[in-house]
Amino acid sequence: MDFKFPDLGEGIAEGKIVKWLVKEGDAVKKDQPVCQVETDKAVVDIPSPQAGKIAKLFFKEDETVHVGKVLFTLDTGDSPPPVDTNQGIVGQTSAAAQEINFRRGSQQTAAISSQVKAMPAVRKLARDLNVDLSRVKGSGPDGRITEDDVRASSKGTAPVPSSPRSEFPKESVQQATGGQPAQKSYGPEDRVPLKGVRAAIARNLMRSLQNSAQATHCDRADVTQLTLLREAQKKEAESQGIKLTVLAYVIKAVAGLLKSHPALNASIDGDNLVYKKYYNLGVAIDTDAGLLVPNIKGADEKSLFDIAKEIKDLADRARDRKLKPEEMQHGTFTLTNVGSIGGTYVTPIINPPESAILGLGRMQQEPVVKDGKIAIVTILYLSLSYDHRIVDGGPAARFMTELVQALEHPKF
Amino acid sequence: MVIENYDPLKGQMxxxxxxxxxxxxGFDGVLKNDDVLKLYQVMTLSRMTDKKALAMQRQGRLITYIPQSGQEAAAAASVYALTFEDWIVPAFREMxxxxxxxxxxxDVFLYLRGNEQGSKNMPKLRMTPLCVPIGSQIPHGVGISWAQKLKGENSITIVYFGDGATSEGEFHEAMNFGGVFKTPTIFFCMNNQWAISLPRSLQTSSKTLAQKAVAYGFPGVLVDGNDIFAVYLxxxxxxxxxxxxxxxTMIEAYTYRQGPHTTADDPRKYRSTEEEEKWLCKDPVSRVRKFLEKRDLWDDKKQAALEAECDKIIEEAVAEAEKTSYIPEDIFKYHYAEMPQELQEQFEYFKSTLGGQHG
Structure with a gap:
């Protein structure tokens, strides 16, 4: 018989073999300990369910065994004992439970369209406001209808006949207030459904803030030299039809630095840190529909001019809503140049699952103390938000310092 | 009168x-030899079942298990002092x-395999089903005993709970109610020193648990919970x-949980082996055996015969429980007065997935 590794402690998924107390070929008694296993809760002895001979051990010491996997096989001699069919029942149940979870997910999706999910208080409100809940799309978890959904849909919605699936009896719909429901708002306002790009942005940024530990490191770079360099290179670029921006220089500099700062080009996947060996640098584009973030694939291998050209191309197509989905996927680091509009330091939100985002502030002339004298230089404000789960403050500061160095002494 | 003579406020046990x-x-005859033999047998059966159940959980044959070893005397002797008319409201460590x-x-194995049918026969035995949420059974016990009083019955109720439960609101509410209405209740506290990983010293700064009864206007008594005579008296x-x-009356049985709290914790992470060994010397089962041997009522041969018999009883019970398949309809059936469509669908799916194989 196969002995499957059971769920030893109310929901564990795996255990580590600490020690085998028997070896292959050993005779064991019923309930004799066969091995010690360490779970995240305890170190426990696993006893043999039957008397017999250990035929095979499937895992070595220090190896991890998952619930439901065969741990060892036991040769019980002649006819299989009646209890045999019951072995590993927990393993079976656990597999079945996973399937239930899976099915449950799909059933729930289906249920959203066919069944109303709303708390009693919301149902009461719907009755009061004469709203047919079966016509309301829920914005809450699992499609639950919230009070706001009911209020939003009661405004300007003529009472509709109760559908057969309606959760409350018809008479209660009819007994509702009848006239226009009272709206508890202070003054005139527009109510616009949260949808499309706006809804995607809202989801994505909430996900970012809720699932990572974000901190922001700020610094400023004297880009006087860089602006001079740009003036020198601008003409050549223009002759090729390229608009050379400071952003292109910054992207080029960042792409070069990320290789020696792998934590800033990383993400967390389950229990793993993923350090990416590709450098797809996203650029936040402000469009009428909202923020879009296409990325420059393999920015580390592209020339300054190619980067500048690609920024323009992506930005234009973003504003025309002509980006392909893959152009917005698989980014590894993002830059946002809000300074072209205004502002100094910003606290950008990381574009998940990335580990950092660099915000560029305004570029402006400022007096600074340089070599003991006051000089007028061009300053660029830089803000780096990073996921502190992956990047510590020290490495973030080192990255920023090196970036400032690179921008202050441009070698492009 | 032991209750009057042992003052928990003075730490007397x-x-x-x-x-x-x-x-x-002066205590000869409190329990006759036959009584002690009977208690020893049931305590041994409980101890061996404990070992078996723990092994079965590690083999994936029980969902979870609540080890009993070390508390057999308190469990057995307290029930032995009652009549069959009296109600028992268990927590979960009084096998x-x-x-x-x-x-x-x-039935015990059925319950531990997640089959609620294992609790079906309990009310016939004037027992409520096991109560896992800590302390929630204490008001039930007081309620049952109040009903007994209102109906003019001569029976009483014993309700069991642990040291941890004495920090729960239900404990205090129930104790107060019992005191005010003078209900025929025995509040039986199994002080096994550990509420999962929380030691007794951090549970309350009261010197004893039994003294808590004083505040509610009735007596509390502290007894050696590993001593069948003291518990029985x-x-x-x-x-x-x-x-x-x-x-x-509140009884604090001073005892020790020799194993883990359940099958999901590791006592080595929160208490010392020295402490465990110290308590093993006070083991309630071997204590009774020593008593019987001193009176020539027991020997190795009798022990071997008893163990063989217990083993047979246990294996038969396990086999019967394991071949009992059932569909846990109750989970779906009793949530609402009528099973709504969503639950109906889930129930159908559950049946089709497990095909009645569930333990």
Whole structure:
């Protein structure tokens, strides 16, 4: 018989073999300990369910065994004992439970369209406001209808006949207030459904803030030299039809630095840190529909001019809503140049699952103390938000310092 | 009168049978030899079942298990002091007591395999089902005993709970109610020193748990919970007080949980082996055996025969429980008055997935 590794402690998924107390070929008694296993809760002895001979051990010491996997096989001699069919029942149940979870997910999706999910208080409100809940799309978890959904849909919605699936009896719909429901708002306002790009942005940024530990490191770079360099290179670029921006220089500099700062080009996947060996640098584009973030694939291998050209191309197509989905996927680091509009330091939100985002502030002339004298230089404000789960403050500061160095002494 | 003579506020604890199996003078006849033999047998059955159940959980044959070892004396002797008319409201670590009352081992295993049918016979035995949420059964016990009083019955109720439960609101509400209405209740606290990983010293700054009864206006008594004589005497007297209309008594049985809290924790992570070994010397089962051997009532041969018999009872109960398949309809059936469509669908799916194979 196969002995499957059971769920030893109310929901564990795996255990580590600490020690085998028997070896292959050993005779064991019923309930004799066969091995010690360490779970995240305890170190426990696993006893043999039957008397017999250990035929095979499937895992070595220090190896991890998952619930439901065969741990060892036991040769019980002649006819299989009646209890045999019951072995590993927990393993079976656990597999079945996973399937239930899976099915449950799909059933729930289906249920959203066919069944109303709303708390009693919301149902009461719907009755009061004469709203047919079966016509309301829920914005809450699992499609639950919230009070706001009911209020939003009661405004300007003529009472509709109760559908057969309606959760409350018809008479209660009819007994509702009848006239226009009272709206508890202070003054005139527009109510616009949260949808499309706006809804995607809202989801994505909430996900970012809720699932990572974000901190922001700020610094400023004297880009006087860089602006001079740009003036020198601008003409050549223009002759090729390229608009050379400071952003292109910054992207080029960042792409070069990320290789020696792998934590800033990383993400967390389950229990793993993923350090990416590709450098797809996203650029936040402000469009009428909202923020879009296409990325420059393999920015580390592209020339300054190619980067500048690609920024323009992506930005234009973003504003025309002509980006392909893959152009917005698989980014590894993002830059946002809000300074072209205004502002100094910003606290950008990381574009998940990335580990950092660099915000560029305004570029402006400022007096600074340089070599003991006051000089007028061009300053660029830089803000780096990073996921502190992956990047510590020290490495973030080192990255920023090196970036400032690179921008202050441009070698492009 | 042991209850009056042992003041928990002075830290006095009733002990009759010491760890070496010596009986204190003047207590002969409290339990007759046959009584002690019977208690020893049921405590042994409970101890061996405990070992088996723990192994079965590690083999994936029980969902979870609540180890009993070390508390057999408190469980068995307290039930032994009652009549079959009295109600038992268990927590979950009184197996020896349930078995004395007549609970079938098969039912115990059914329950531990997640089959609610294992609790079906409990009410016939005047027992409520096991109560996992800590302390929630204490008001039930007081409620049952109040009903007994209102109906003019001569029976009483014993309700079990642990040291951890004394920090729950239900404990205090129930104790207060019992005191005010003089209900025929025995509040039986199994102080096994550990509420999962929380030691008794951090549970309350009261010197004893038994003294908490004082604040509610009825007596509390601290007894050696590993001593069947002490537990029996105190419970017998508390039951008499209750029957005479004198109201509740709280008994603190000072004992020790030798194993983990359940199968999901590791005591080595929160207590020392020295402490465990110290308590093993006070083991309640071997203490009774020593007593019996001193009186030439027991020997190795009898022990071997008893163990063989217990093993047979246990294996039969396990086999019966394991071949009992069922569909846990109750989960779906009793949530609403009528099963709504969503639950109906889930139930159908559940049946089709597990095909009645569930333990």
């Amino acid at each position: 009733l002990q009759v049978l010491d760890a070496e199996g010596n009986l204190a003078q 020896a007591g349930w078995l004395l009352r007549g609970a079938k081992l098969k 105190a419970t017998k007297e508390a039951a008499e007080r209750a029957r005479q209309g004198k109201g509740p």
